[in-house]
Amino acid sequence: MGGADKVKLEAGWKQALHEEFDKAYMRELGGFLRAEKAAGKVIYPPGPLIFNALNSTPLAQVKVVVIGQDPYHGPNQAHGLCFSVQPGVKTPPSLVNIYKELKRDLNIDIPSHGYLQSWAEQGVLLLNTSLTVEQAMAGSHAGKGWQHFTDKVIEVVSREQPRLVFLLWGAHAQSKEKLIDTSKHLVLKSVHPSPLSAHRGFIGNGHFSRTNKFLEQHGLSSIDWRLPAQVE
16 A cells, blocks of 8 residues: 555545554555556556545544445446445445435435435545455455554544544444444444345434434534435
8 A cells, every 4th residue: 555645645534544554454455456456357446536435524524424344346336435326327225225214314305326425525424444345346355454444544533523423334334333432422323224124224213313413412513415416
């Protein structure tokens, strides 16, 4: 990966995370990614978008943290935000269920696209725990080192911000609760929004209205969960 000076990262995150880039696991991860590319493997998301979640949501502006698992592994899908896909790409099934709950909870019309950039720019950190994946190979970069980096991201944002909402959907996200200071942050948990589990408690969890209520109670502006009708 190279040192922090080689990575384009929002200033607040860079200051908080710069030591991670000099650690052995990050050097090994960088070597692994370079070797995979040299072998002709297609890696998602594109290099400039690997840290898009951090660059779109500066550390000082984070209000809500959503923890995903793996980038999408199909062409033109992943752009560095969990659950989100690039404009023009069909909305994935888990995001369809997120939209269904938004409609039920806040009566927000279901958008025609799956591009969540406007959430990120309002302070919703959309963090996958692995930041890269090989094309058509789900989970292929899990265990390669990203988990150490993204655990540190969760610890840092929990420590630095006074009041956050963490949305932990599914067992993988809930395994990260131990990194969160639950004495000051609101942690909301439910099953994952995937079609396999959404009907067992994701639909009906009320997480979006509960998030906004908590933010407003602590003097923060709520999230406008509506998405722009048109995306570039």
